[in-house]
Amino acid sequence: MKRWILGVSALAVSIGAPAAFAEDHEDSVTLYRVFVGDHADAKVTAFDLDTPDNHWSFETTGQNKLFAVNDGAAIVAVQSDSDAVHFIDSGISLHSHGGHSDIDIDDPVAIEGALAGPRPFRIIDHDGKVAINFDKGGYAAIVDAHALSHGTLETSQLKQDRAHHGFAAPVGDFWVTSVATDTPVDGTRIGLRAVEADGTPTGDVATCTGIHGEAFSGAYLAAGCQEGVLTVTPGEDGPVFEMLTYPDDLPEGQTTGTLLGVKSMQAFLGNYGSDGLVVIDPAGEPHFSYIELPFRRVDFALDPADARFGYVLTEDGSLHQVDILGGSLTTSAKVTEPYSMDGHWNDPRPRIAMAGDEIVMSDPKAGVVRRIAKDGLRQVGVIDVGGMPYNIAVAGGSGMVHEGEHDHAHDHGDAQIAKGYFEDSQVAGRALSDWAGDWQSVYPYLQDRTLDPVMAHKAETGSMTAAEYKSYYETGYKTDVERITINGDTVTFYENGQPVAAEYASDGYEILTYPKGNRGVRFIFEKSEGDEAAPEFIQFSDHIIAPAKAYHFHLYWGDDRTALLEELENWPTYYPSSLNADEVVDEMLAH
Template sequence: MTAWRLFVSDHSEPKVTAVDAVKREVIDTFQVKAPAALYRSSSGAAVFAVQRDGNVVSTISTGIAFDDHGDHRDLDVEAPRLTGAEIAGGYPVHFVEHHGQFAVFFDKEGAARIFGERDALNGKATSREVSSGAPHHGVAVAFGGHDLVSVPDLQEPSNLPVGIGVLDRVGAELGTVAECPDLHGEAASGNILAFACSTGLLVVTYGKVAPEIRHLPYADGLPDGKATTLLGGRGLQYFLGNYGPDKVVLIDPTAEADAFRLVELATRRVHFAVDPVRARFAYVFTEDGQLHQLDVVRGEMLASLKLTDPYSMDGPWSDSRPRVAVAGDNIVVTDPLQSKLHLVDAASFTKAVEIAVEGRPFTIVAVGGSGQTHEGKETHAHHHGDGQIYKGYFEDSQISDRPLSDYAGDWQSVYPYLQDGTLDPVWMHKAENGETSAEHYKAYYEAGYRTDVERITIEDGTVTFYRAGKASAGRYAYDGYEILTYEKGNRGVRFIFRKTGGDSDAPQFIQFSDHKIAPEKADHYHLYWGDDRAELLKELSNWPTYYPASLSAGDIVAEMLAH
């Protein structure tokens, strides 16, 4: 089943309209307190209506939820609804999600409130507060076990921020402020976060103790200008930013040279969006009413399509102008003056259909996808099967061969969460119930989890390893299993796969250990890889560990605490 929903705010009325993009009809309209900017969660389960003039952020459950089972996803569809969870404060503007934690900055307070998706969907408005020290047009990001908070210009608070400070979870400042004049605009792509400055970008990555921040200066060859809005690439690691009124800039945060590529536009830019489905493309809407398809690899426009009457960029920035979103196989553009949405077929880049929406449809987000459905409400519980097997006590007769499809899916390394302190509650919990200190547990798991492979995808016999966003893939066939006996007397089983083709730098052998000994979908796993099958079996101290990419940092902590 495929389900896509569009959530559209009105430019002048305090309402949000939910639209079924498959049936192409309005589902419901939700009254809020003031005209809103909309942001969707990465899971797609929630949409947040940020109401600057209403001094509140409201939560809408999209009614679309996925349960990832590796080789397939289950899809649950319900009616969308306001959950009742509201985060109140003076003049909310910047709203940022990072690994399942949402931070909304209140300009009139100079403070951010940070909360989780589960609470918001359950109607709870619980949050923690992070202060920047003074009211200003600022931003905050929950970054693992730390908070990144904009630093105001204390000489002239009405100016844009001058840098980024790093705070621990009790609000203590760590290190010095990372300078970022005229800070405005932030985005994440993969495991990299970026802030836009008048001098270039601040690029943030996970460090061993605290976030590492480096300055990526604008190239000397660029014309005068700066980016003030950033979007992060999905599937490919890059950033797309505005640059003056009639240009956009593609940014490779890992490049040592030629990190910035400027793309000229024929007329002034109105809005732009990246494609989360077709990673190679982004879209730019210009004031002449045209939508342009941008190839982010080649750095050039491939096609243009006339959609609306002209929308001049003269006049106030807050005037109602089109916005762009991507909903599966369609690109959707709002047309406020004509009270409609334009759907464009992404494959052919031709106009598909229009959907009427009362009022002035303005900001838009899309949520949805495809998945399997079940009759009634079926719950898929997380479990580890027999508890003794999980602990490593079993009979040889209980072991069965397992297919690679048991491990299919998109997986994230937990090592960055150990490095940034996110997993500290796990070590404290172990210390309370174990035989050593939290520090010893952390050191043990630091050696175990350590890896430079931040992501792994497994699909149709192909395993792809991602290092710093760069992919290396191999095709693998089952090569049997081996039983290991540990010092404590318990045992483990490694299910082994041998490379049959693919990139030369992909390992010859991969060995899975996930506490299961017979065919069953993995909910997490430890992975060993190398070119010598026998030597690899001797590795007992380093076991890079992977959880589904769909889980937030908080979800992973909860999973670990449950076991």
């Protein structure tokens, strides 16, 4: 199978997520749960956004900075000044099944156990790991996100050379950690270095003077520096570092120190000084697009449901919509009284977070949380939480609710059609939107033995042993393309985290007859424009023969349409990237 040399911009790949399947069903539920840390009191208040009478309170050790991790399944309460970290099961978990999501709802509960250590601060949630930096301890605590979502606290430590205000993050099979010099007090932060899981260095320090702020987007980790923004991507021999130098047309004397990673496309939104923002395209030029703010920034957030937009609150009390692709401010509206940015960085000021079609904003002086509609930035509700609400996090979304035990026996289409027995008249053309979404290859799960239960299950009723089935699927699933995203007409292929993107148009379909007498349909799309390295043709096969949302698919690609139709042994297979390993196994066992 053809391998590609990758390395192109994917900034314009996707500007929004597909509409949730659950919203078209009468037994679906949309629920957002808001968690608020008080500025003065050692507590976290939680309430359901639409029914705030459903509320809970959790005692902690000190003032909390809150983070929703593992898709909101858990809330991490970091108490820097009290040397403590507490964890809360949000009571909401979402399980994606390709065409729809299931939602499990329960009361939020404190997770037994807490972390204690010298000044916990920055936190990174990525690739199933939650890394919490202990600035005065010289290490990062690594929390297993999957265990955390099941109410269990499992941790390890990644040692750093010296204590400093920094971070650690997983990148491919390695970690990267910030590095500081042995100077008094906090040290001088000078860059990033790749390390093994035990902290053993594997390379030189990549310069990033005064490194501060970090985020993930697509294949990229980015960090703010005095020189520019340092990006990190996985490579065959370890993390690959590249400095994106600030261009001459940006205002002088400013830097980026806070970064947010856009979902659904590779881009970052960062501050640039106190009264500017930059949109950063890590793969394509120009790398930086500057947005001037009318007043100093108080807080900003990205919209996970529509990657094109973010929102920024400025000190005059106005909320602004940020057009990521356009690099500009659009709608603006006054939402609270002014909050000056003079004074200490931790003075009580509003914080914002996204909750579906709304922005929720803490308003410390008023003692309330404000609900602001994205449409027109109108206030649509006020929730009195008392005290001085400060840091804020949101969990939730939309999904199907199943009574009793969750049933994975989804309807994947007519059983006879799925087995390959149908009439030509039943076949109809399909649009690329049937496969829209973010997809992961299942080949790594076969290699690491995650799929062993699936092979054993097949052997119980099939004609081969589990080992023989595994060998068969080793050939079938094999691929170097670990991830594929499809949005509109654009398909992006990722190999070792590096993207290749192109636009594709329908080239009809072909009905194939297999040696056993059953049949299948290949839905074919031809490249209309895009990267030279992208294949000329892609062909989908997913046991569905007419327009319908795919739950998984097999994909064939290359430059010869006819030759691809003859390929019957290698069929790289993709399931939604939102599924974890256990959920992929469940889906395969149910299929």
